[in-house]
Amino acid sequence: MPIDVRTALTAPPRTAGISWTAKDVILYHLGVGAGGSAATDPAELRYTLETRLHVLPGFAAVAGAGSPGVTAALTMPGIDVDLARALHAGQSLTLHRPLPTEGAATTTARIDAVYDKGNAAVLVMRTEAADGDGPLWTDEAWVHLRGEGGWGGDRGPSVRPVPETGRPDRTVERTVREDQALLYRLSGDWNPLHADPEFARRAGFDRPVLHGLCTYGMTLKAVVDTLLDGDVTRVRSCATRFTGIVHPGETLRIRMWRGDGEVRATVTAVDRDDAPVLDGMTVAHA
Numbered sequence: 001m002p003i004d005v006r007t008a009l010t011a012p013p014r015t016a017g018i019s020w021t022a023k024d025v026i027l028y029h030l031g032v033g034a035g036g037s038a039a040t041d042p043a044e045l046r047y048t049l050e051t052r053l054h055v056l057p058g059f060a061a062v063a064g065a066g067s068p069g070v071t072a073a074l075t076m077p078g079i080d081v082d083l084a085r086a087l088h089a090g091q092s093l094t095l096h097r098p099l100p101t102e103g104a105a106t107t108t109a110r111i112d113a114v115y116d117k118g119n120a121a122v123l124v125m126r127t128e129a130a131d132g133d134g135p136l137w138t139d140e141a142w143v144h145l146r147g148e149g150g151w152g153g154d155r156g157p158s159v160r161p162v163p164e165t166g167r168p169d170r171t172v173e174r175t176v177r178e179d180q181a182l183l184y185r186l187s188g189d190w191n192p193l194h195a196d197p198e199f200a201r202r203a204g205f206d207r208p209v210l211h212g213l214c215t216y217g218m219t220l221k222a223v224v225d226t227l228l229d230g231d232v233t234r235v236r237s238c239a240t241r242f243t244g245i246v247h248p249g250e251t252l253r254i255r256m257w258r259g260d261g262e263v264r265a266t267v268t269a270v271d272r273d274d275a276p277v278l279d280g281m282t283v284a285h286a
Helices: 005-010 022-031 042-048 057-061 069-073 180-187 197-202 212-227
Strands: 014-020 086-095 103-116 120-131 134-146 170-175 235-242 251-258 262-269 275-285
Touching (some): 005 103, 022 042, 022 057, 022 212, 057 134, 057 235, 069 086, 069 120, 086 212, 103 134, 170 212, 212 251, 212 275
Antiparallel strands (some): 014 103, 086 235, 103 120, 120 134, 170 251, 235 275, 262 275
């Protein structure tokens, strides 16, 4: 079996040092759509101008330009799976304090769980980051591996988010540039699924698709900009499930509902009759 569950779960955590600069932060922000058609808007300059820079929390997923989520999980002990079989299924991020515009940290990563979904396996990759002042963030990536289940293991949680009812408090649309996946991958996610048509076909897609974490970042930015007064430091955590793909050039419809200390969001593809893309995003905030 390509997944040695015992080895994956008992392997020592993998530790690495990472660092980043304001340039890395700005590149990430451009990758999730900052600037766009309003490059000189003061609300956008806080993401793109080093003298006004604030760090969108989603940057934690790519800080240090290391292999995020999907690709990192496939390099862990006990995991030997073709990248073309892997998809990002979910993501959660907890911020222990606001991210600095420049910094260095130590990350500790491990496979926290392996679930048997029958026709697929799901890996839960947990990464913790800390610097000299203490914990910075905790990140969990859920990775869906087609055709790798069926060994009789724990199926894991299967709770689906309760569908939102009532009119959203805010609805915005964001267009994905044709070159957005090419720009986003410069932050460290080099998975060819997002750039190489031949690899995308081998993975079962007719053309390259946008990174799930790019959609995640675009959605988090929309929540911060519209319902959190543009204040990135108010974000405490952000979790979501990826329920569909996004093609570069499409338009995303982001619906947001206010809750008690949280914002809930869903994302659909306008060009494909509101096909679901991201579901159950919850942004906890101060």
